[in-house]
Amino acid sequence: MQNPPEISKTAFVTRVDSTSNRHLILVTGPARSGKSEWAETLAMRSGKPVVYVATAQVDPDDLEWRSRIEQHQQRRPCEWQTLQVPITLAVTIQDAVQSTCLLVDSLGTWVANFLDQNDEAWEITSVELLECLLNCPADVILVAEETGWGVVPAYPIGRKFRDRLGTLCRRLGAIANPVFLVTGGHVLNLSLLGSPLPDS
Template identity: 55%
Template sequence: MAGHILVSGPSRSGKSAWAEFLAAESGAPVIYIATAIAASGDPEWCARIAQHQARRPPHWQLWECPVTLVNSVQQLPPDHCGLVDSLGTWVANTLEQQETQWQATVQHLLAAVAACQATLILVAEETGWGVVPPYASGRHFRDRLGELCQQLRPLMTEVYLVTTGFALPLHQLGIPLPITRLS
């Protein structure tokens, strides 16, 4: 396996498990890049993180980077597989950035992904399939994550949609949209 892979899907669809399977199948040493941090006051969130930790093989390296994703991607050794779980959590962690700062951050991430010689697997949540959130921060998050995934897509060799325990290879089944102004 070579190149970069985007795995997207709704909550509890199996997207992280599919990404972990792809990472294990790569045959390369795996670096798991976690964007979530355990919140001591949120036992349900901690349980979700523990579930992810329990699934990972003990020989995988763990890099925790709730905000510094660009630096982590830049530091991946070429002979490794980096698994980023997840872009949605990273976007949430950087949501306070003003638009100009966010656009610069996105451009730095796109450049880091384009230059990355390691196999890179990115997990992203599908957030826009329901009603438009009735509050500004929810719409802001949803829009940023959706646009980020569209901008990353041309840099990917494979793109999967995971839903109800099935992985659909969009890179084989889909027709890429021309990239102009994303919406």
């Protein structure tokens, strides 16, 4: 069996220490914490044309989910471009233009769209995303859910989702700067307050 591709440690260091004008920002937090609003604020502050990358798959029969999506849409400036990208997130990031700011909301829904992949295929998919982020010329703001602070999910699919998203966020936290945690009505800059794990 062929081993999945790896990202070199030098690639991670290069991205973090880059002196270019591009930014890779991770905004994470629990449900209803305000993480999307903070990410939108950061996108507006970038001063660049914003491309909102929505990763959710829209189910026309799910009225509650449609209502959530509409709330997000009403909050965004009308001049922002919106792309529906439930699967090909890496390609979208790879094709981004340097003068733009991509706001990806959210990683959790993107991860959920790949739960049918086995572990080897998922590793390839996630590494591809990380490599595209390392080489993206545009600003990228990623919104991610914190799912591991509650009880252990009762079903295997829930545990798979939690573990995959948690691992992806940890790997992203090693290359993003800054990393924000939004919780309890406050925004915390983890890049200033915390210390990266040694193996990151």
